[in-house]
Amino acid sequence: MIDIDRVTVQFGGVRPLDDLTLQLDGSIVGIVGPNGAGKTTLLNVMSGFVTASTGSITVDGTDILAMTPYKRARWGIRRTFQTEQVVNELTVHDNVAVMLDTARLSSAEKAASTRQALEITGLAHHAARSARVLNAFERRLVELARAIVGTPKVIMMDEPAAGLSNLETAELRATIARLPAATSAMVVLIDHDVELIAAICENTAVLDFGELIAYGPTAESLSDPKVRAAYLGVALEQS
Amino acid sequence: MTRVGRELGRLLPVAIVLLFLAWWIPAYFSSYWLRAFTAAVVYSLAALGVGLLYGRLGLVSLANFALLGVGAWVSLRLALHDPHLPVAANIVVGGVVAAALGTLIGLPALRLRGLYLALVTLMSAGAFFVVINAIGFPEGGSGFTGRGGSGAIRNAPRPSFAENDSAYFRFALAVAILGFALVLVHLRTRPGRAWAMIRRSEAAAYSAGVNVTMYKTWAFTLAGFLAGVAGGLYAANIGRPGTGDFGAASSMLLFGISVSAGSFHLLGAALAGLLARGLPALFSQRGINAEIANMIFGFLLMFSLTAAPEGAAGQLTGLARSMRARLSPRKRRAVSDGEPAGVDDAANGASAAAEVGS
């Protein structure tokens, strides 16, 4: 359970997050909203790249904002990036194993956990290869494997399907749907495209202009009139 | 375990080449060339540190030749203070002091990036030059600087088991191999992975639980240690180091040569040593003005930055890779995808960073 309490982020005169209060629960949770709604900012506040001017965030009762960014990652706050961050100079295995370098696990446990993460993401047969040779989809999967290896508590994915083909998106969707069975972590999926969210998320929060406009079971929150207004408004502006 | 096996398989030819060099060079070359090769080996140790910082982390340090001077001063001071101290131990102490100073110079790296960091390191190198010019290298005198009094001027001693030029070459080579091994171990284990993440982007490194601050500082410490050890070897190779060698030009040349020889490969550091010390030795032996070597270094730095970001060593290994690929068609794809990854790959991280900032 992620408890976001009155979080505000201020950049000069802009407020990407405005007094946001929200409790996320469930195994796979979605956060949607039009561009500029504050989704990525929320994710950045959680991973420590953006400092909230006020408010607190606790995960399972632990105050995460008190930790430095890398300690949060070690503690179990994991994320993927919109632009994948796979390191070409390392093998696929090492790209994932790097996450456990500081974990308090025996080397056998680390090896087993890395192998498991590679298997879940279907990368096991690539393990020894240099990450340089992977295609865009495989690179996304490496990011995912990094996020799930070890003992994550929250796995946050920022538009994981961006730039993928329909076939690849379907495969990714199936992989994400398998995660709750494989880890005990809560999966948080961020996207401006509601299709992926609607397909696999148990609960969904909808943000617009830094504020929460709906939260609840995915089908209900997506059919909320305010949500339709927010999206239609955007659609109208864009057309 | 197969991994260790493969690693050993790759290192075996290197070991054979090194053993061959250790035997062959002293046997076939004059004392002039032996000293030049020793100087090359020593220089490559310092270049290794500079290359590590630039190639692995994109950090520019222009202070490492000054750190070499620090190592030289400290080991010389110890040796002349008490002739019974083992020379090898003095060299290590010189390395440790230089490592401490290197860490201090690297501290701004935690906040400064790119250009401003390079300028701070340049200023530090300049400050060392001023100080060493004022106090000079110890000559066996009394007082803290080791220059006072009226005693006879003494040279830096060599280890008792490596007094002559052949033995000293082998000693320097052995120390350099240890230095290279130290870096190799770093690269193949946790620090290497952490540095690779930092180079990709700091955001990615933080989200992988990497303590970016510590690993950046550690890279400076390690590079400082290598420079300091190189300094001790340098002092004992030439006997009495002159302060004139430590001007701003030397620090800048060390960076320039390390980068143009290839900062992403260990081979690059070895090449850097040969270029920096072998080329001028060759020129002056042939009666060619050694300044031409400096022109070549300047040109190589420009050339490698504009045309070959991986440096000469990168070109060589690239060549080797494509030859191997031609021999075995199965691996072809891997090579065609294996575009040289310049240091600016780190700049790709900026895209993630921009996203983080948006």
Place this chain on the structure above:
Amino acid sequence: MIAAITGTNLLTFLITGLTVGGIYALSALGLVVVYRATGVLNFAQGAVGAIAALTLANEFIGKGRPEALGYIAAVALAIVLSLFYGLVISPRLSRRDPIVRAMGALGFGLFILGFCGWRWTARIQKLDLPTDEWSFKIGEVTVTLTRALVIVLALVVTVAITAFLNKTRVGLSMRSLANDRELSSMLGVDVRRAETVAWLMGGVIAGLSGILFGATKQLDASSLTFLVIPAIAAAVVGQLKSLWWTFAGAMLIGVIEAELTNFNRISPYKDITQLAVGAGVILLLQRSRVVSFVGADR
């Protein structure tokens, strides 16, 4: 421990300091102009000045060729080299980090330094300018016209560049490039023209400061090449942007260095001044910057 400090001593060294500071200021202004317009910290500027001054001394004065021609040739050479680097080499690095672009210029500088060492093996210690023969007195201190000229020139160049940047079209586009390169080029600023003008100005300044340094301090390829270091320190005081702060920084460094000569024990360390000022300002100014994860190093 302290040499007799008299008013005359202080004044002598003040004038020396202002002269040295004036040369630092000139060099630093060249760096700032080029950096603002092109984003390149021109590490080669000192070397370009060195080759200009050495050409004048060795190829003209030393060989008895017409001196006036020598001055023109020296500055022209500096301009040509500056433009060559700026328009031929530097654009190949235009998409890289500022540090890579600075190191490219360093390569060019090292190349020129090597050339100077190869071409001119015999050392001429100092350059004698015609203005050295004229002098006037302030109190008991004799001031040569060269020294006075340096101080006035630094001031005039600062005023002139400020006016140029504020009043002319090219100056305006150079200023807009300093603010945001990509935006400026999208808005139709003639980037090529602004950069050409900047490299040209950088060349003129490099040539002049090289000659003046050779005339007032020493004529040696290495010292001239690394004149770029105090110049960088001064430019850093102006954050590579402000011309007047740069001027002030250069003068301050020059005066402190010269006055420290009064103190025997500190005197050998006086050159640390420029380094301490440069590094100090960088650390001080950057301390207030929040560590960011966004790679805001451009």
